[in-house]
Amino acid sequence: MKACEIPERFVDESLASHWKVDETEESFLRLMRHLEVDSNFKPYFEKALGHFMTRCCRLSDSRGMTVLDLGSGVSWTSAILANHEQIKHIYAVEPSRERLKHGPFVLKHFEIPRGKVTLLEGNFTDFDIPRQVNFAVLCASFHHCYDEFADILFSKIKAILAPGGLILMANEHYVDHWFSFHRFLSFIKHFPRRRELFYKLSNLRSPYPYDGEHWRTRNELEEIFERNGLKAEIFIHDGDLCKEAVPFYRKMGYHYYYAILERM
Ligand SMILES: C[S@@+](CC[C@H](N)C(=O)[O-])C[C@H]1O[C@@H](n2cnc3c(N)ncnc32)[C@H](O)[C@@H]1O
Numbered sequence: 001m002k003a004c005e006i007p008e009r010f011v012d013e014s015l016a017s018h019w020k021v022d023e024t025e026e027s028f029l030r031l032m033r034h035l036e037v038d039s040n041f042k043p044y045f046e047k048a049l050g051h052f053m054t055r056c057c058r059l060s061d062s063r064g065m066t067v068l069d070l071g072s073g074v075s076w077t078s079a080i081l082a083n084h085e086q087i088k089h090i091y092a093v094e095p096s097r098e099r100l101k102h103g104p105f106v107l108k109h110f111e112i113p114r115g116k117v118t119l120l121e122g123n124f125t126d127f128d129i130p131r132q133v134n135f136a137v138l139c140a141s142f143h144h145c146y147d148e149f150a151d152i153l154f155s156k157i158k159a160i161l162a163p164g165g166l167i168l169m170a171n172e173h174y175v176d177h178w179f180s181f182h183r184f185l186s187f188i189k190h191f192p193r194r195r196e197l198f199y200k201l202s203n204l205r206s207p208y209p210y211d212g213e214h215w216r217t218r219n220e221l222e223e224i225f226e227r228n229g230l231k232a233e234i235f236i237h238d239g240d241l242c243k244e245a246v247p248f249y250r251k252m253g254y255h256y257y258y259a260i261l262e263r264m
Contacts, residue, residue: 005149006123007212010096019074021105028109035076039242040256041171045077045139048170048258051235053084055260056135059164064088065134068160070124071095071141075103077170078117079110081137091129093122124153132162140171144212147224154228158263167230167261171241175215179253180204218255230261 018034021027035042059065065087069078072092081090094100103119122128124145136157145153157167183204190197199206205215216224218234225232237256 005125005146006095007144007210009211010099010144013096013098015098015102019099019102021074021102021109023105023108025109027105031074031076031106038244040237040239041140041241042076042080044237044241044256044258045080045170047237048168048235049080049137051258052135052166052168052260053086056086056166059134059162059166066131066162067091068093068127068129068133068136068157070127070136070138070157071144072103072119072139073099073141075099075106075117075119076110077137077139078103078119079107079112082107082112082116083110088116090117091120091133092117093120093127093129095121095123097121125149125156127156129160132160133165134162135166135168136161137168137170142169143172143214143216145214146207146212147214150224151228154224154230158229161263165263169257169259169261171256172258173215173241173254173256174218174221175205176217176253176255179215182249182252221259225259225261226264229264231264232259232261234259 018030021031056065067081067087067090069075069081069090069092072078072094073096075092075094078090078092081087092103094103100119100121103117107117120127120129161167183199187194187197187199187201187204198209207214222232234257237258240251240254241256
């Protein structure tokens, strides 16, 4: 087991400029451009959330819903959640202090009432929130969770989910054999310096050591969910989460999905 479960990238990280939102309009426009123009982060999240909310109506009572946003980054997802009338409170949990620092500015630009979102430092296996939640959201964070921590993560979430509570996994990916085929070709290409590669021939899909990115297959994901007593409905997005112009073979075998998980 690793000594630390937070990948190196998210500890004292140097953020890309589009995440560095401050009080200026310009910094906020930079973030929005990244979320809506340079990528499909916001449209994909909104699509998943729109669908998810139709399933959540039954969880809402007159007091409104409480939500956990785990791995919330700079909190733009929490801001979108906070704009839903049925949601009364959001706990945004994030390990990167650098990202947390920008959260208050993001919430302010989205005009979220003070106190509707509580920003907390924590991580997949260590977070402490004072009450049960109606649902948990993991947007683009689960693929940074190491296999050995996945069961702890889901047991922690299940422990704070109110009866009937659901989990939304958004902006996620899984890969198929084309991904492994491309990695294999890349292994051959770099054969003379294969010892320097982070992946081995015996495990072409090793997580990336710097940021813990995983390239799981759909079967592996379903196995993790099932093992944790969760029934998953997986929905595939059309197109690509990231719009960068990279050669087609670098995108081979990726499927972008969101999933709605409920207790079996
Ligand atoms: C790709 S970013 C997504 C952030 C945000 N949810 C969004 O959609 O912009 C991945 C996030 O996962 C968080 N993360 C990485 N390891 C984590 C861990 N062990 N526990 C909780 N969050 C983690 C990172 O700090 C980062 O904010």
